């Protein structure tokens with residue numbers, strides 16, 4: 095890979111997160127010199143809308159020299175690409191809505207990546223991403239794939255089974271979002287932080303947050319602050335009541351379990367009853383995103399089609415785009431910077447099965463990620479993680495084997511499900527709702 099004239103492909107080009115990634119690419123142009131950006135999507139209309147938005151973004155930043163391509167053809171998308179950012183949503187927001195609403199009907203957590211909603215999404219997403227990875231292997235076998243497509247644990251497990259040696263990083267922006275939110279609330283600079291975190295995706299804990307400007311672990315004082323005050327969402331989630339509520343649940347978690355700072359997503363596993371009580375089965379997060387980000391994107395594209403160029407662009411994404419671009423730069427420049435990644439455990443957490451996919455810190459350089467080695471974890475976290483890992487593994491088995499029995503076991507073992515009877519009812523309804531998006535389960 096040359097360090098200049100990079101070709102970048104965004105898979106899921108029509109995603110509402112594309113502008114944030116492009117903004118980060120532009121911000122990083124000195125260390126990440128891009129000559130061509132390709133937007134690849136299987137929905138031509140969404141991709142074209144985003145093409146218009148990104149074209150205007152490039153022009154506004156005097157970056158017209160960057161070639162911008164829109165395509166639905168994998169060969170055009172991938173041939174010669176250096177880095178491929180993946181962010182697809184198989185089945186779109188319409189199917190996310192089903193993942194959220196079907197479990198709620200049965201009194202279960204209905205969520206995009208957690209609980210059985212996350213499992214339903216996993217069975218859809220894995221098929222879509224496997225096809226993309228196959229295409230990439232054919233057209234750009236040396237490219238690095240940097241993946242944000244959810245649900246990350248299932249994707250990482252499934253893709254590694256099919257392609258054990260693939261050049262791919264799987265990452266989640268939640269830890270960086272948590273850190274940014276905490277730093278902004280309490281006046282820290284997270285650029286000074288060396289965080290140690292472990293778990294599964296959307297299912298983990300900070301063990302320490304060492305601040306090298308202060309010379310101490312600031313996690314204990316942060317936990318004390320969160321116990322007594324609610325974290326306010328940072329500017330990039332301003333006005334988003336759902337994210338505000340999620341950050342408020344962190345106070346409940348650290349009052350009950352004060353030794354470690356949890357990922358906010360643990361609320362779905364530790365307090366499913368509260369979550370279900372507060373949910374509205376007729377209006378879930380998918381509906382909010384359809385009304386919010388999705389409409390805003392359509393409005394921007396419509397304005398550009400109508401010939402407007404001023405005051406059209408309006409995005410707010412926090413560190414999401416910068417985080418993934420920083421990973422690409424760390425590979426390109428062999429910087430060996432530290433990121434939280436989804437990786438095979440292989441002893442990093444010594445008392446957890448070595449074939450689990452875990453989310454842990456890793457240093458990323460030209461040859462890929464090098465995970466750190468951690469202390470053994472406590473029985474509470476270990477017990478929760480072991481059950482969840484087994485459930486995720488069973489789900490991926492179900493995908494590759496087309497096994498209804500394994501899917502039922504996965505749903506039953508999911509930490510948000512209290513009974514095999516309910517697991518079966520939800521699985522059966524989801525199987526119908528997902529149709530050909532899922533492999534045939536027999």
Ligand SMILES: NC(=O)c1ccc[n+]([C@@H]2O[C@H](COP(=O)([O-])OP(=O)(O)OC[C@H]3O[C@@H](n4cnc5c(N)ncnc54)[C@H](O)[C@@H]3O)[C@@H](O)[C@H]2O)c1
Nearest residue numbers: 106108109110135136137181182183222242243244266267
């Ligand atoms: N890892 C993380 O922390 C993180 C953070 C944010 C978003 N995400 C994930 O990023 C993805 C995109 O989120 P979004 O809200 O922007 O969704 P979105 O629906 O707005 O965009 C996804 C795009 O992918 C396209 N697509 C679907 N299947 C495809 C396929 N097989 N090939 C090519 N394109 C395909 C869709 O047409 C759509 O334009 C989701 O998987 C979401 O869960 C992950």
Ligand SMILES: O=P(O)(O)OC[C@H]1O[C@H](O[C@H]2[C@H](O)[C@@H](O)[C@@H](O)O[C@@H]2CO)[C@H](O)[C@@H](O)[C@@H]1O
Nearest residue numbers: 244266267268271272330331379383411412414
């Ligand atoms: O419900 P959504 O679609 O708004 O967000 C779901 C994602 O949430 C986490 O990420 C970020 C989000 O990407 C970012 O743009 C910003 O809004 O903050 C969120 C967290 O603070 C999560 O990590 C993703 O996996 C979810 O898909």
Ligand SMILES: [Mn+2]
Nearest residue numbers: 266267268296
């Ligand atoms: Mn995430």
